[in-house]
Amino acid sequence: MQAMKESILSTHALSKRYGQRTVVDQLELQVDRGEVFGFLGPNGAGKTTTIRMALGLVEPTAGSVELFGSDVRTHGAQVLPRVGALVESPALYGYMSGRDNLRAVGRVLGGISESRMDEVLEVIHLRGRDGDRVNTYSLGMKQRLGLGLAMLNDPDLYILDEPANGLDPAGIAEIRDLLRELAAQGRTVFISSHVLSEIQQICDRVAIIQEGRLVTLSTVAQLTESGGEFIVIVERPEAALALVRTQPWGQKARLEDLQLVVPSPSGRGRDLVQFLAGHGHWPDVIRERQQSLEEIFLDLTGREAR
């Protein structure tokens, strides 16, 4: 018996045109309860526009978005309070304190107690600074407060638009941990990014869009599998390359800046090291070659990458 999948967010032939330009084109997505869903695409791909349509901020030119099974355009008042959202850079009342920002949104939501705000402030690490004006906050603090606003009424679904933008690695890691924890509690998370590495560790599935069209929909494992190559630094790269090329799994090996770029016999780094060392090429350095999102796009859209 398979567990019933409950669709939390879905788009149906969702399209948005600005003048002659189609910014989102016939988009079909479905996000199930409890998923952490990555929404990837280069800058200008239409991620923010899609998210704005999902939140009822922007009217689709055609198609629709359903949240919890209801069209957001007709049932926004019922379903949107169950969604915590962060759209682009954090929007806050800069002249008010962090806590007053929580109060201003909390009153609109209704039923948010001061102790609930304390809990949220604790989670977003702003407990000591909640009395200060938001204008004095760093970007990371503002981003966390934006998340705090989203978390206030413990929504079922989080829609986060590039929450890692402008954050340092520590800040990104913090947000990642927080999202993991939310996901562990059964919340559904829809998160956009233009950098795969930022979100690949936490996402179950990712959709990739380019120029408003869905390019692929897959698990992160499938996505990175296709490009699983290693960069190896050895003393005699030409000789090592010739050796690897004789192997069935090594046909695509090549040199880039005197570094050997090579697939592994099994997909795992240790088997590659063992093979090379066994033939007298002890690697100085070996690391996984991160395929950039741009390269994945190029691969997926079938264009010549190099």
Place this chain on the structure above:
Amino acid sequence: MTATSISERGLSPAQARSPRASFAGAVGSELLKLRKQRLNWVMIALAVLLFGVMALGLGTSDQRQLLAKSPHTFFNNFLDIWTTTFQIGSGIVLLLVSARLMGMEYSAGTLRILLARGQGRLQLLAAKLLVLISLGLLLLAGYVILVGAYTAGTVIVLHGNLDPLRSLPPVAWQNLGLAALVQVVSIVCAVLLGTAAAVVGRSLAFAVGVAMSFYPADNFGALVLILLRSATHQSFWTKPSDVLLGANFNVLLQTLEPDHSSRPAFAVPVDHVDATHALVVIAAWAMLFLGGSIVLLLRRDVNQ
């Protein structure tokens, strides 16, 4: 942010998730935003200061003679001065406060936060209008008390008792009531204009700029039309001035008064207009501001 931090604090889902959104909550939120704007308190403090300066300047010796000779003229003078002062002062304050309260949601991008959390666009507008109009009425009430006390104090100082006020004809008190009514209309119009400017321009700077220049442009426009008429001898030029908001506001009290005793300040419509005309023109402008705000807010995408 440790993995346990959220679960340990307990998100108390049952309590946190029940939908409790209400119009009262929306109003409370607007009240909080308004209260926390320091400029609003600075403006009120300045207004009180200005009142003090004006009050001191009015207490001259010829007032004593005027009060003894004709209490009714004395009263009408006071009414003229203090209604014009309130109309201008409250106008500036309310236009600025309204433009800021709505305009900041666009400029700070907080509009998308509120709407994305399910707040209705009309609810947001209604909550803001209610809070702003209440603020105007509160200012009016405070002003009436302040001016009332000052007038009574002046009469006592000049005459020794309040008999001159007691001897006033009923029409004087009727005019006072009408003056207050005109101020209420003026308050509502200023709030609708300031809010509409923000919704149309979708930015704080545009909102404040338009809100603060609307009435000066309106009054100046009426003067230009008068000049054009005398230069060209074409009565055609008088028509537009009949439908200017500010010009009609300036004559509204006078047209309403049974004895037409108040003297309009600044530009007035070139043609003679009656109370019905002035009220219809003002109502039309108010409906334009409100209707425009509603339509634009409902129909346009939120890209801020």
